[in-house]
Each structure stands twice: as C-alpha cells, then as structure tokens.
Amino acid sequence: MMVPFPPWEPDRADYSPGASPVITNALPARDGWRPLPDLTTFTDALPSACKGAVKVRNKAGEFRIIAGTETGLYELNTSDYSWTDLSGTSAPYNVPSGDVWSFELFGSYLIATNLGDPVQYFDIDVGSTFADLPGSPPRARYATTAGEFLVLAHLADQPNRIHLSALGDASGWTIGVDGSDAQTFPDGEEIMGVIGAEAGAVIIQRTKIRRLNIAQAGDYSFTTQVVNPDRGAISPRSIAQIGPGQFFYYSSDGFCLGAEGRMIGAERVDRWFQSTFDSTRIGEIKSVADPFNKIVWTQAEDPTGTKFLVGYNWQLDRWCHADNNVSEMVVLTTPGVTWDGLANLYTTIDEVNLPFDDALFTGGAPRFAAFDTDNKLGFFTGSARAATLETADIEMSPGSLSFLREARVYTDATDFTLKAGTADYHGQALTWSSAVTPYSSTRTCHFRSTGRTHRFRMEVAAGVEWNHVTGLEATANRAGKR
Known part of the structure; x- marks a missing residue:
C-alpha cells in the first residue's frame, strides 16, 4: 500500500493519514518534501x-x-x-x-x-x-x-x-x-x-x-x-x-x-508551539519571510534554551520544522563573489562545496540569511541538513494485525535508513525496529515486524544529496486478530 509522508501538523491525531507528527529539516513541496540547505x-x-x-x-x-x-x-x-x-x-x-x-x-x-x-x-x-x-x-x-x-x-x-x-x-x-x-x-x-x-x-x-x-x-x-x-x-x-x-x-x-x-x-x-516554546521568552520570538522559498520562518526557544524554527509556506499553506540555532535571521541580497574573492572564502579550489552558479557566487538575489552564534553572516545555500520524516500511524490490514515484510521509499536519495514502529493497539507506545538500509539493487528495505499499527521513520544524514521524497510502498500480510 502507498503510505505518504504527509504535511507536518503535530496538533492532529497520530492516526490521521493526512498529517505527520514529525518532519524535521525538510521543506514543503507540492508533492512531498525537499531538503533544507544548511547555513x-x-x-x-x-x-x-x-x-x-x-x-x-x-x-x-x-x-x-x-x-x-x-x-x-x-x-x-x-x-x-x-x-x-x-x-x-x-x-x-x-x-x-x-x-x-x-x-x-x-x-x-x-x-x-x-x-x-x-x-x-x-x-x-x-x-x-x-x-x-x-x-x-x-x-x-x-x-x-x-x-x-x-x-x-x-x-x-x-x-x-x-x-x-x-x-x-x-x-x-x-x-x-x-x-x-x-x-x-x-x-x-x-x-x-x-x-x-x-x-x-x-x-x-x-x-x-x-x-x-x-x-x-x-x-x-x-x-x-x-x-x-x-x-x-x-x-x-x-x-x-x-x-x-x-x-x-x-x-x-x-x-x-x-x-x-x-x-x-x-x-x-x-x-504544539505553545507547549514547546518557553513562554517566559515570548518577546524574543522572531519571524522573517524568505521570499525565495515563500516561507515565513519563526524562531523560538524551548525551556532548555534550545532554539528551533517553524516555517509557514504561504503559497502551499504548509508548515515545516527545523532544528537550526542562529542568532539573527534576515533577508539580504547575495553580494556575489569574484574569482579573487574566492580566496577569502576557501583556501583551495578543492574546498569549494557549492556549484559556481549558486546564489552566493552570482549575487543580486534576495535570500534568507542569518548570523550564526559566532556572529558571522551566511546564506542557507549549503548542503542538506540531516532530515527526519515520519508517516502517520496506519493500519495496513484494517481490523487485523499486519506482518510487515518490506517497504520501498519514493525518493531520489540513495543514502538513507528506514525504521518501522509498531503497536498492538491504538495508544500503545511504539516499538521501533533497527534502522534498515535499502538493498542496493532494488532499493527495498526488508522488515519482520507485526503490529496493528505501523509508523515509518526515514532518516537522511547531513550532506546527502537528494531532491524529493513523497512516501513509500509497504508490503504486509494479514496476521490475524488479537
């Protein structure tokens, strides 16, 4: 069956197939998700x-x-x-x-x-x-x-x-x-x-x-x-x-x-936001509109002092979540970099980790920018941040337990892991499998887990190149009632 990685809406029930409780460091796309570049x-x-x-x-x-x-x-x-x-x-x-x-x-x-x-x-x-x-x-x-x-x-x-x-x-x-x-x-x-x-x-x-x-x-x-x-x-x-x-x-x-x-x-x-952020620091909540991605990013802190971002894509009417920690967010125009200017950014040409048509080098484009905790300015044009995407809790065999055999993710990412969380009844804490790497020739992840509900967690490491992920195809057998 096709299982989507749906919009991130943590206020909705875990069993709603149209909402995910956990999506971190991924940007909304019309038909799924795409990577969030690092600063x-x-x-x-x-x-x-x-x-x-x-x-x-x-x-x-x-x-x-x-x-x-x-x-x-x-x-x-x-x-x-x-x-x-x-x-x-x-x-x-x-x-x-x-x-x-x-x-x-x-x-x-x-x-x-x-x-x-x-x-x-x-x-x-x-x-x-x-x-x-x-x-x-x-x-x-x-x-x-x-x-x-x-x-x-x-x-x-x-x-x-x-x-x-x-x-x-x-x-x-x-x-x-x-x-x-x-x-x-x-x-x-x-x-x-x-x-x-x-x-x-x-x-x-x-x-x-x-x-x-x-x-x-x-x-x-x-x-x-x-x-x-x-x-x-x-x-x-x-x-x-x-x-x-x-x-x-x-x-x-x-x-x-x-x-x-x-x-x-x-x-x-x-x-979710009200229960997550530190209400004593409400005056420090700050938002900036990223005109390129059509996302308003809002930064806040939780009670431990850890900063996080929530983003609202006003074009798609979708939300997203990131774990960045920056000191000040702004929208600035990329200044452009000359060949001579590369020497101020990189010691050798081999250290250049961005394509030469990147906005940082070409200049003139309004982009989402930030100052890091060392007070240095940067643009979000780096490699992809480590991303986590979860599905809703689903019954693959309605009214019965299911024995999960395999799953194949619809993505162009070639390096990721997939976990399956199972529960014997609605409301039971999930038991997660070990992280499974897709089989090299079929890109299929193999499992042996039984439960009434299943949730899938995809994790993509930082720096992995990918462009989209939409969902997965799961294969399971009815395993009886209990």
Missing part, C-alpha cells in the same frame, strides 16, 4: 551579536548590506567580507535589551532607529557614516514609509503613539508644519509593529490592528481606522511582511495572517 557563513564576525540588518540598492545599482549591533552600525565590505564601522557621533549606541534596529529607506536616506538612541540616517549614495537625523525626531522603536511621509511608531515615552514627518522631508518634525502630525491611540495597548501599505500603513498593536490612510484633502495629513478590534500581535518581532499590506504574526491565540487575522496554525501547529 554557509562567508564573512568576518561582527564585533557583537547582530541586532538587525538590511539590504539597500543605491542609484549606481550597487547593493549594500548594513548590520547593527548593540553599540554600532556596520557595512559589509564585499571585497574581503570584513565589516566597516559606519557609526556616527552618537555612538557607541545603546540598543535596549530586547530591542533591535529598525531600518527604513526613505529616498536616498537609510533611517535606523531604536528606543535607546537618537534616530540615525545614512545617505546610501554619498554617505560615509551615520548621523543624527535633523529636526529632533522622537526616539522610536519602529520606522516605515506611508506615502511621502516617514512614520515613527512606538515612541520611547509613548508606546501607543505614532509621529509623521513633514511631507517628503525626513528632517521635518514640527507638528502642523508641512503635514507633520502625530496621534496617540486610546486603546489597543502598545504598538508592536508597523508596515507600509498601499496609500498608508498598517499599525499592529497588542490587541488591535489599525490602518493609517494618507488623507487626500482636508486639515489632516492622515486618518486611522480600526480594521481588527479583537486581535493583535503579542510578540513584536513575530511580525513579518510577505507582500503589500499582507503580513504574518503571532497573536494571543496562535499564528495569524493579515489584518483579518486568518488563523493559519489552528489545529495544525498552534498547540
């Missing part, structure tokens, strides 16, 4: 942990990668992969614990803000260092663009307040002059994030979601309206934009999509 670092280490990073493109068409730490702002040197200090006169900075840099490109100015420091700006075309943004803007946690206004949100002294700059002028902050204005929200609690949207912005609070609309006429530069009065984000860094006005976030009742609050984790991963 390949290629830069020097930042002086300390990354607190936010961004990619920008200047008018000369050059991509620049900027990263912030608790005390400084740096640019990646794409010749030798070192970090150049761009910190301004207000450095060393003082990013508060739990806060990070928020970056926003406004014209040719890269705006960088956090609650502990004056708002910074950097001219991406001609600038050499950051400087305090003129006009005495308020210190704020978030920055975004709405129409031709720069918006600062969650102000240091008023976390439920937004302040708009003058029209087209990031240095104008006097209320009533050239459209500059501000608003304090009386309900919804603190602002947890703000993202740009068509003709305005979306303001995500702890218990409400509002829309900021740029006014076309009248005495006010903008208006606001509540678009979701019952749901907001309880973890600020869980908010990840995946398209114009469309975003992902973690709410008090689970993972949601969009201002309408569509519940995308209910009866699939929400209960």
Whole structure:
C-alpha cells in the first residue's frame, strides 16, 4: 500500500493519514518534501551579536548590506567580507535589551532607529557614516514609509503613539508644519509593529490592528481606522511582511495572517508551539519571510534554551520544522563573489562545496540569511541538513494485525535508513525496529515486524544529496486478530 509522508501538523491525531507528527529539516513541496540547505557563513564576525540588518540598492545599482549591533552600525565590505564601522557621533549606541534596529529607506536616506538612541540616517549614495537625523525626531522603536511621509511608531515615552514627518522631508518634525502630525491611540495597548501599505500603513498593536490612510484633502495629513478590534500581535518581532499590506504574526491565540487575522496554525501547529516554546521568552520570538522559498520562518526557544524554527509556506499553506540555532535571521541580497574573492572564502579550489552558479557566487538575489552564534553572516545555500520524516500511524490490514515484510521509499536519495514502529493497539507506545538500509539493487528495505499499527521513520544524514521524497510502498500480510 502507498503510505505518504504527509504535511507536518503535530496538533492532529497520530492516526490521521493526512498529517505527520514529525518532519524535521525538510521543506514543503507540492508533492512531498525537499531538503533544507544548511547555513554557509562567508564573512568576518561582527564585533557583537547582530541586532538587525538590511539590504539597500543605491542609484549606481550597487547593493549594500548594513548590520547593527548593540553599540554600532556596520557595512559589509564585499571585497574581503570584513565589516566597516559606519557609526556616527552618537555612538557607541545603546540598543535596549530586547530591542533591535529598525531600518527604513526613505529616498536616498537609510533611517535606523531604536528606543535607546537618537534616530540615525545614512545617505546610501554619498554617505560615509551615520548621523543624527535633523529636526529632533522622537526616539522610536519602529520606522516605515506611508506615502511621502516617514512614520515613527512606538515612541520611547509613548508606546501607543505614532509621529509623521513633514511631507517628503525626513528632517521635518514640527507638528502642523508641512503635514507633520502625530496621534496617540486610546486603546489597543502598545504598538508592536508597523508596515507600509498601499496609500498608508498598517499599525499592529497588542490587541488591535489599525490602518493609517494618507488623507487626500482636508486639515489632516492622515486618518486611522480600526480594521481588527479583537486581535493583535503579542510578540513584536513575530511580525513579518510577505507582500503589500499582507503580513504574518503571532497573536494571543496562535499564528495569524493579515489584518483579518486568518488563523493559519489552528489545529495544525498552534498547540504544539505553545507547549514547546518557553513562554517566559515570548518577546524574543522572531519571524522573517524568505521570499525565495515563500516561507515565513519563526524562531523560538524551548525551556532548555534550545532554539528551533517553524516555517509557514504561504503559497502551499504548509508548515515545516527545523532544528537550526542562529542568532539573527534576515533577508539580504547575495553580494556575489569574484574569482579573487574566492580566496577569502576557501583556501583551495578543492574546498569549494557549492556549484559556481549558486546564489552566493552570482549575487543580486534576495535570500534568507542569518548570523550564526559566532556572529558571522551566511546564506542557507549549503548542503542538506540531516532530515527526519515520519508517516502517520496506519493500519495496513484494517481490523487485523499486519506482518510487515518490506517497504520501498519514493525518493531520489540513495543514502538513507528506514525504521518501522509498531503497536498492538491504538495508544500503545511504539516499538521501533533497527534502522534498515535499502538493498542496493532494488532499493527495498526488508522488515519482520507485526503490529496493528505501523509508523515509518526515514532518516537522511547531513550532506546527502537528494531532491524529493513523497512516501513509500509497504508490503504486509494479514496476521490475524488479537
């Protein structure tokens, strides 16, 4: 019988044939699963942990990668992969614990803000260092663009307040002059994030979601309206934009999509996530949208301090799980590597473990990136991570015990092992067989196990080349009733 490796949905019953309780380090595919590449670092280490990073493109068409730490702002040197200090006169900075840099490109100015420091700006075309943004803007946690206004949100002294700059002028902050204005929200609690949207912005609070609309006429530069009065984000860094006005976030009742609050984790991963992550560190949950794989990755920690990732593929409406441990996730543009630049990454040509058409070498593509625990930047372009895939618990002979003889996996992986777990009744703990290697000529795994239910576990070692796995064909005989 055909047994699929179904979508990972650990909240569902183990006996549901359409859900798997365990899939680790594999990416959803339309017809199964594919490998999860490992992180390949290629830069020097930042002086300390990354607190936010961004990619920008200047008018000369050059991509620049900027990263912030608790005390400084740096640019990646794409010749030798070192970090150049761009910190301004207000450095060393003082990013508060739990806060990070928020970056926003406004014209040719890269705006960088956090609650502990004056708002910074950097001219991406001609600038050499950051400087305090003129006009005495308020210190704020978030920055975004709405129409031709720069918006600062969650102000240091008023976390439920937004302040708009003058029209087209990031240095104008006097209320009533050239459209500059501000608003304090009386309900919804603190602002947890703000993202740009068509003709305005979306303001995500702890218990409400509002829309900021740029006014076309009248005495006010903008208006606001509540678009979701019952749901907001309880973890600020869980908010990840995946398209114009469309975003992902973690709410008090689970993972949601969009201002309408569509519940995308209910009866699939929400209960598992709530029981797995350390609820005392809820403010440290962070999400990043990988535009290449169409996956929002969310990182959290369990009570032992071990970090893990859950991913939501918004195109396939599928979830996945990984055991990566990284310090900061970002989406950056690959800088490209010249032949001379290879010497900075590899000692000899034999050490190059990526194809030369890989995104790391070609450059220019937006990719999911991360800083590792040594504060080095890398892209997820390496060899496949060790993967584990399990089926649901199935009855191969309904109403009877089954004697399992063999199984053949539908995959192009040539190096893997397969285990069979058996139980004599529903609810009994599984007894697992030894790991079986497929027979070389037929790719069949041979077993001798009897039970009412069977579950299969496929394990692929790190570094093994494979492209897909869909399921397996199991052969069993009815073995009577008990």
